[in-house]
Amino acid sequence: MQINSRVYYNIYIGPYSIELRFSFLKFSESKYAYTFCIFLLTFSLKWIIFVLSAYHTFRQFLPDFFTHWQRLHPSPAYFGFGAKALSEPLQRIIFDTHFNSAYKMQERYGKFMDKNKDLIDELRNIVMNYDNIVFFGGAGVSTESGIPDFRSVDGLYHQQYDYPPETILSHTFYRRNPGEFFRFYRNKMLFLDAKPNAAHIKLAELEARGKLRAVITQNIDGLHQAAGNRTVLELHGSVLRNYCEKCGQFYDVHYVRNAAGVPECEKCGGSVKPDVVLYEEGLDQKTINAAVRYIHDAQVLIIGGTSLAVYPAAGLIDYFRGDKLVVINKAPTPRDSHADLLIQAPIGEVFGQI
DSSP states (O other): OEEEEEEEEEEETTTEEEEEEEEEEOOGOTHHHHHHHHHHHHHHHHHHHHHHHHHHHHHHHHHHHHHHHHHHOOOOOSTTOOOTTOOOHHHHIIIIITTTTTHHHHHHHHHHHHHHHHHHHHHHHHHHOSEEEEEEOOOOHHHHEEEEEESSSSSOOOOOOOOHHHHEEEEHHHOOOOOHHHHHHHTOOOTTTTOOOHHHHHHHHHTTTTEEEEESSSSSSSSHHHHTSOOOOEEEEEEEEEEETOOEEEEOOHHHHHSSSSOOTTTOBBBBEEOOOOOOOOOHHHHHOOOOOHHHSSSSEESOOSSSSSTTGGGGGGGGGSSSSEEEOOOOTTGGGGSEEEEEEEOOOOOHHH
16 A cells, blocks of 8 residues: 555644644555545544543643633633634534533533522622621531531431430430440541631631621531631530530540540549530520620621521521521521522532622
8 A cells, every 4th residue: 555645734732732644545556545544533533532531631620720711711612722723523522422421510510600690699799788797507517618417318327326316416315325425426526627618718708807797606616716707606515615514624625536435534533525515405595695686686697508407596597687688508498488588509609609
């Protein structure tokens, strides 16, 4: 088989340069010439697909960067970075056969933005126009920091305990079986490596700007304070505080986590109890009074990351008399119909946009 001439084409995709070689053959001298030419073209296309696959895999590790880049450099091509050299039919072939599943995540994000854009804009306007905002939050705020909600389907109960979490985390169980209580408590209630997420950070920013008056939380992880909030009312206490039940000596969370069995006071030998409100125990009255005052006086009350199913904490919402009630939660809540603004989405994603 003779080859008369060759033509080379370069396709540029970002930093990559793919060379396609097309050979013009004397078809009369070989019955396999046409087949061989198709083979060369197919082989070259395989390399294009391989490089683009590796390229797109890298893209998934930096979604925010590429979203920002595409806003600055819009392109009709599927692959960004000016891949206009690829013909539209070739783009469609590669996209449909190799990247359809990879783009589902970006498509869902786009749908989230399209669906909630107007709602987020409205929330942004509310935040801009009011200076007396109170935030009331629940477990959904912390789950986005990797702390599970033990009441959820994918929560803490994994069949390794003989009792449900609500029983173990009760005052009666703590008194009768403190060893089992602390085994569960250390394994399932302490997440010391968790970091504040976008919701925590935005709330701290709003307080620093004089917009937010208080955070009222049902969580016990201390992430609001870690993000920088100063006025935080912890309705259910905090794992960061622990006290001897006899002498009142304070101990930090590391002492309880590292103790063997039931932690004991080094000063008097009494049991060290976490400063968290267990089932069957009452809320701190001073904290309740302060929460009622902040909610009653607020112009805007933002409820986020809570199903409002835990009482008496959820009942505090009844004291709100302000202008705007905002509910942000993935699942429906009893207050949805009363809300001036309802956004059914993860609170971190929403707050990351305002």
